[in-house]
Amino acid sequence: MKLYVGYYGRNNLGDDLMLKVLYDDKNSYVFLLDVNFYSFIPKNKQLILSKNPLNRFLEKCFYLVKLKLNGCKELIFGGGTQFSSYSTFITQLEVFLVVLIARILNYKVSAISVGIGKINKHNKLLVLSIKMFNYISVRDLTSSTKLRKFNINHEISSDLVYKLKINKNTKAIPQNILITATGPVLRKNLFYQMKFIEFIKRNVKADFNNIIFCVFQENEDEYLFEILKNYFPSIKIKTPKTSNEIDEIYNNCLEVVGMRYHSLVLADIYNVKFKGVSYDDKVKDICLRKKMPFESLN
Secondary structure, three states, rough: EEEEEOOOOEEEEEHHHHHHHHHOOOEEEEOOOOOOOOOOHHHEEEOOOOOOHHHHHHHHHHHHHHHOOOOOEEEEEEEEEOOOOOOOOOHHHHHHHHHHHHHHHEEEEEEEEEOOOOOOOHHHHHHHHHHOOEEHHHHHHHHHHHOOOOOOOEEEOHHHHHHOOOOOOOOOOOEEEEEEEEHHHHHHHHHHHHHHHHHHHHHHOOOOEEEEOOEEEOOOOOHHHHHHOOOOOOEEOOOOOHHHHHHHHHHHHHEEEEOOOOHHHHHHOOOEEEEEEOOOOOHHHHHHHOOOEEOOOO
């Protein structure tokens, strides 16, 4: 029995796909940050946490003790950029205390194919948290370099989404250009938003008829579609939720242009060329590794 921790239950396609790859035991549990349940996990194994930081922490402590008594052996931080100084102090403190309590309870604490965000010697809570892990694998060389600076043992592995089972249609005739955007980042930073739109305008012809804006996080990305309609009158919007819908979109895709990291990973899986818009290391890394063009918003 395992307990999974991540950005789950928030209608984020990338995180949901990683969890789908990770979740391999119907007896295991998952912490959810919102009420969006997963069809591939028994509903009683999905533990919805409070949005209040103190209550959320207390709930995690309660479940750590309860599940340990029921035979749970491993706490897994699965995929995504889960450790970064961009997180609030409260979030960093919560991670530290949860990992500490899990270790006291004799859990094996693992991080599987995670990304390491901005981190330096002043982020003592983050560094101490990561050093308490029994096992860590990271998805890119930049994350590995950051951990090596603190002499933290780890392995390098591919992103979890690369293990996803896909149905590639070799007979399909691709016709669409896919645009993706990280809504929460662009909403908070109008300078980034302006640079993103300019990048899209330079790399996608306004008169191209088959442009699709692909939502990777519901209720977060859609507002960019409304802005892009001003420049691309024929643009359409799609929100894939199932493997079949992902297959359909990417099998008919000529190119992906955007900033959602997993939209580029999926492009790579389906052998679709892509251009990245980078606001942190992960997009830059995959573009450099796959020799695809990118532009930094920083």
